[in-house]
Amino acid sequence: MMSQNLLPIQQAVEMHLQHHFNFDFADVAKAFLLKYNLENKFCFTTIASTRQLDEDRFEIVRRMENVMSSRPVYERIIFNRKMMAVQGFTFETENQNVYTECYCYKQDDKDSQKTIYNMFLYKNPGLKKMLRFKLHNWGVQTLENIIKKDHDLIAKLKDSKDKMIEKKDKIIKEGQVIIKEGQVIIKERINDLKTFKSSTFSSAKEESTPSTMKDSKSL
Structure with missing residues (x-):
């Protein structure tokens, strides 16, 4: 396991x-995590170990x-949610504590909607x-493409959801x-039925009344 005391190979x-x-x-x-799914055939990544350093840091x-x-080379990558940063340290052997490279993705202190990336x-x-300069540009473009595609996917899912709701x-x-x-x-049919029953009852009553009166006179 790598030591907590990390030092650069030189100042x-x-x-x-x-x-x-x-x-x-x-x-x-x-996007930094998703980029490992897009590695080209010239690179191969294996996660050697993972651990929780404290409540804010994951390695x-x-x-x-x-x-x-x-x-192979080894990278110790630390996600720090408190500092809003991802730090990476490159070692030539797994148990070494002297790194040859380090990088940091950190939220811009002046603008929370931006992120600053430094590589040393x-x-x-x-x-x-x-070649390292070209790899740097390739890495930046890869992350930006992943983010844009992720935003497009979210927008499409939202649009699809809105259409379904609509x-x-x-x-x-x-x-x-x-x-x-x-x-x-139904209400009209009920009213028609009531009217029909009422008119039928009235007609029947009118027809039966003269007959009754005639019968009474004959008596």
Whole structure:
């Protein structure tokens, strides 16, 4: 298990990369986890271990293999909900406490709807410096694409839900109209039936009255 006392391999920073995301921290952190599902055929990630450090911090140890290196490297990734940050430290062996790289995704202190990403390399990349710059840009674009697709999916689900609710409300309203019309028709039929019974009873009464009077006179 990695030590809690993490130190850079040297104090001097050999390379510093930065990017400002126009998305809030929650979106960036979610995309950060989802990106492992989109790894290309040149990289392979395995989660070596996970643990809860305290009530605000959760740690993932990632084992990464790629075609650029004959040996795997390890990343200790710490999610800190209190600080609204994701920190990553890269080690050459799993149990090492001296890191060669570190990065941090953190909510912008000036704008909560933005996230700042910083990447520090403490080991000179040499001829791979340009490649590291391209990988940085590729990583940023990957996260932004994931976030945009996630937003599009949420918007489509919301639109679909709204249409279903609208259709449901329409069916309910049409049903209410049909019920109301049915009630009116039933009421009219009842009134017609009452009128028919009343007129029939009156006619029968009128027809029976003269006969009764005639019979009375004959008596």
